[in-house]
Amino acid sequence: MAKTPPPFLSILIFLSLFTCLSESRLDLNYYSKSCPRFNDIMRDTITNKQITTPTTAAATLRLFFHDAILNGVDASVLISSTPFNKAERDADINLSLPGDAFDVVTRAKTALELSCPNTVSCADILAVATRDLVTMVGGPYYNVVLGRKDGRISKASTVDGNLPKPTMPMSQILEIFKNRNFTEQEMVALSGAHTIGFSHCKEFSSSIYNDTNHYNPRFVQGLQRACGDYQKNPTLSVFNDIMTPNKFDNLYYQNLPKGLGLLESDHGLNSDLRTQRFVDMYARDQNLFFRDFARAMEKLGVYGVKTGRGGEIRHRCDAIN
Numbered sequence: 513m514a515k516t517p518p519p520f521l522s523i524l525i526f527l528s529l530f531t532c533l534s535e536s537r538l539d540l541n542y543y544s545k546s547c548p549r550f551n552d553i554m555r556d557t558i559t560n561k562q563i564t565t566p567t568t569a570a571a572t573l574r575l576f577f578h579d580a581i582l583n584g585v586d587a588s589v590l591i592s593s594t595p596f597n598k599a600e601r602d603a604d605i606n607l608s609l610p611g612d613a614f615d616v617v618t619r620a621k622t623a624l625e626l627s628c629p630n631t632v633s634c635a636d637i638l639a640v641a642t643r644d645l646v647t648m649v650g651g652p653y654y655n656v657v658l659g660r661k662d663g664r665i666s667k668a669s670t671v672d673g674n675l676p677k678p679t680m681p682m683s684q685i686l687e688i689f690k691n692r693n694f695t696e697q698e699m700v701a702l703s704g705a706h707t708i709g710f711s712h713c714k715e716f717s718s719s720i721y722n723d724t725n726h727y728n729p730r731f732v733q734g735l736q737r738a739c740g741d742y743q744k745n746p747t748l749s750v751f752n753d754i755m756t757p758n759k760f761d762n763l764y765y766q767n768l769p770k771g772l773g774l775l776e777s778d779h780g781l782n783s784d785l786r787t788q789r790f791v792d793m794y795a796r797d798q799n800l801f802f803r804d805f806a807r808a809m810e811k812l813g814v815y816g817v818k819t820g821r822g823g824e825i826r827h828r829c830d831a832i833n
């Protein structure tokens with residue numbers, strides 16, 4: 513007959529199980545006791561940064577996406593390379609991630625470390641900063657559950673093929689999302705992020721010079737003029753949504769059927785039968801877009817997330833402890 517463990521051992525097992533479970537659960541109020549000023553510090557840092565540098569919102573939203581889609585929001589994209597490791601952020605596609613997005617996370621982390629050391633993960637900071645910045649530029653508010661841990665691995669070699677590129681066929685882009693359990697509709701809703709921010713000319717140069725069919729003729733002429741010098745000046749860039757570039761709204765979808773989309777992948781959403789009806793729906797109904805974008809962002813925020821002992825609380829966001 514199996515022996516029952518002595519009572520003190522049962523209590524120990526119960527306590528360690530309980531700690532493990534409560535450590536690994538994501539929760540809206542995760543920091544309410546351990547870092548009561550978390551929300552205030554985040555809000556102050558983000559407001560200051562966005563007011564002085566209005567490109568921060570789009571920059572951070574893209575950074576969040578590039579972190580999340582690879583192996584969950586674990587701030588692995590924030591880690592700097594070392595002589596022994598080429599990190600994610602030094603993969604080709606990530607070289608254009610804007611410094612201001614990294615900066616807003618660093619600022620929040622510095623302020624939070626002063627108020628509650630070794631408590632708040634960089635992954636949670638990135639998730640909340642993104643939500644607050646999206647809201648600040650007019651987008652929907654959504655809940656961000658907290659308690660993510662930071663990843664300990666960041667390798668440039670894992671990036672290629674896992675992040676969408678504008679020149680990929682739509683099937684390949686859809687596959688990237690499908691592999692992570694995101695539907696075609698969720699992919700279209702998330703792509704509405706291109707309602708803010710900009711793209712460098714090299715990202716769409718082959719379309720505006722060689723394959724102009726999808727563009728409105730006057731728009732493509734304007735793009736050719738704006739990007740004329742892009743090989744000499746690689747910083748040249750154009751707004752993703754030329755109608756309301758700084759406002760989070762559904763104009764991105766309204767632009768697409770008019771030939772006012774920028775990237776080949778943006779046009780692709782409107783020419784592929786699997787995605788076109790969602791472009792149509794979101795172009796007609798901004799509330800629906802906001803609802804679906806918010807839901808998809810909540811889902812992206814918990815996809816593959818690390819909790820408990822699956823990760824760490826980094827001391828600095830750009831280096832593993």
Ligand code: HEM
Binds near residue numbers: 609685
């Ligand atoms: C569906 C496939 C997607 C492709 C092919 C794609 C590609 C790109 C490219 C090439 C740029 C320009 C980057 C530069 O030149 O600096 C860009 C910008 C941007 N992307 Fe995407 N993207 C996709 C989906 C998404 C998603 C799902 C999000 C967020 C949820 C997102 C957020 C952004 C934002 C906010 C910008 C502007 C960044 C800035 O202004 O700094 N993208 N994207």
